[in-house]
Amino acid sequence: MSSEEALSSTITDWLFINSWWLLLPFIMLLVVAAFIVAFVLLLYMISPLISPKPLKLNGAHVVVTGGSSGIGKCIAIECYRQGAFITLVARDEAKLLQAKKELEKYAINDKQVVLCISVDVSSDYSQAQEKLGPVDMLVNCAGTSFSGKFEEMEVDRFKRMMEVNYLGSVYPTRAVITTMKERRMGRIMFVSSQAGQIGLFGYTAYSPSKFALRGLAESLQMEMKPYNIYVTVAYPPDTDTPGLAEENKTKPLETKLISETSGVCQPDQVAKIIVRDAVQGNFNSSVGPDGYMLSALTCGMSPVTSITEGLQQIVTMGLFRTIALFYLGSFDSIVRRCMIQREQSKAADKRE
Numbered sequence: 162m163s164s165e166e167a168l169s170s171t172i173t174d175w176l177f178i179n180s181w182w183l184l185l186p187f188i189m190l191l192v193v194a195a196f197i198v199a200f201v202l203l204l205y206m207i208s209p210l211i212s213p214k215p216l217k218l219n220g221a222h223v224v225v226t227g228g229s230s231g232i233g234k235c236i237a238i239e240c241y242r243q244g245a246f247i248t249l250v251a252r253d254e255a256k257l258l259q260a261k262k263e264l265e266k267y268a269i270n271d272k273q274v275v276l277c278i279s280v281d282v283s284s285d286y287s288q289a290q291e292k293l294g295p296v297d298m299l300v301n302c303a304g305t306s307f308s309g310k311f312e313e314m315e316v317d318r319f320k321r322m323m324e325v326n327y328l329g330s331v332y333p334t335r336a337v338i339t340t341m342k343e344r345r346m347g348r349i350m351f352v353s354s355q356a357g358q359i360g361l362f363g364y365t366a367y368s369p370s371k372f373a374l375r376g377l378a379e380s381l382q383m384e385m386k387p388y389n390i391y392v393t394v395a396y397p398p399d400t401d402t403p404g405l406a407e408e409n410k411t412k413p414l415e416t417k418l419i420s421e422t423s424g425v426c427q428p429d430q431v432a433k434i435i436v437r438d439a440v441q442g443n444f445n446s447s448v449g450p451d452g453y454m455l456s457a458l459t460c461g462m463s464p465v466t467s468i469t470e471g472l473q474q475i476v477t478m479g480l481f482r483t484i485a486l487f488y489l490g491s492f493d494s495i496v497r498r499c500m501i502q503r504e505q506s507k508a509a510d511k512r513e
């Protein structure tokens with residue numbers, strides 16, 4: 162045996178005898194763990210860079226479109242209770258005055274005021290621009306919904322939905338953004354809907370107008386971030402408001418049954434969450450466990466405003482997609498059952 166062979170056999174013997182092999186996976190695990198720890202530490206180090214500074218609502222000027230009713234009114238109340246000055250924007254002057262009176266009950270100091278501007282956000286908005294002055298937070302909540310089967314809805318509905326829900330958010334934003342950029346501060350909120358994350362039976366006119374807000378918000382956020390302006394999109398589920406009551410009058414059974422999955426929320430609860438997220442500058446604002454899952458699942462390339470949010474999305478995406486398949490299956494079966502039922506009752510009617 163040469164001296165080289167002797168050496169290698171000594172090493173192998175040593176390895177086997179001392180079970181060095183068995184240590185290898187542990188060493189690899191340690192290295193991987195060290196990398197993960199270093200990575201997480203690095204992410205945490207940069208987290209202050211991407212988490213915006215919270216907005217102080219006390220003394221801030223908040224404009225709420227659609228502030229005379231439902232979710233918008235509750236958002237206005239929530240901000241007013243935290244010391245903000247409020248401007249309510251909607252069409253109907255009587256409703257505006259009524260909401261103003263309601264808001265004023267929640268004043269926390271005697272400097273606070275509530276202004277009302279009667280304007281249709283779906284037609285050009287520039288005349289209101291001078292009246293507003295500097296705005297710290299704009300809440301685009303004016304909106305309308307209508308559900309029905311695609312071929313049964315008048316074509317005009319599709320246009321109206323885009324005019325009010327989408328363009329009705331563009332115009333007010335245009336009216337405030339220049340001053341916000343100059344002042345290097347501000348918040349823009351868009352109130353979308355869970356139906357702006359998932360397209361559902363009956364919402365062929367409504368959903369696209371809410372999806373559009375997401376595209377607007379993502380693009381706008383990229384432009385505005387260097388100016389310290391933060392954009393938030395809220396995706397509430399069905400919420401108990403005059404708007405929902407109106408929509409329910411014509412809602413197809415399928416839409417009703419599918420929407421029930423997410424339940425009905427109270428507008429003041431929804432408003433609290435929305436205001437909290439806007440103040441923190443979170444890009445995404447969702448309500449309830451279904452809302453949380455939908456947002457993680459549909460995050461796509463949307464901006465991330467906290468490290469924890471990013472990590473949660475990475476970890477949960479596959480699981481939530483799996484859950485989503487079951488939901489989709491149940492929605493399909495609702496649609497199928499309703500169709501069969503309708504056909505049966507039609508056939509019964511004919512026989513009579």
Ligand SMILES: NC(=O)C1=CN([C@@H]2O[C@H](COP(=O)(O)OP(=O)(O)OC[C@H]3O[C@@H](n4cnc5c(N)ncnc54)[C@H](OP(=O)(O)O)[C@@H]3O)[C@@H](O)[C@H]2O)C=CC1
Binds near residue numbers: 230233283325399
């Ligand atoms: N309720 C729900 O289930 C859900 C609602 N949403 C969204 O939240 C927002 C508020 O909904 P909700 O509180 O139910 O609605 P409401 O119908 O209760 O209130 C709508 C508000 O918007 C105003 N508005 C409507 N059209 C216009 C317009 N063209 N110009 C100016 N103001 C207008 C209304 O005042 P006026 O009519 O006097 O102008 C009113 O103040 C909407 O965008 C809706 O799509 C999202 C998810 C769920």
Ligand SMILES: CCCCCCCCCCCCCCCC(=O)[C@@H](N)CO
Binds near residue numbers: 422458488
């Ligand atoms: C992991 C995946 C979870 C999936 C959960 C899916 C839940 C779907 C429910 C959708 C409800 C849509 C409400 C729209 C409300 C609205 O905007 C109108 N009412 C306005 O008036």
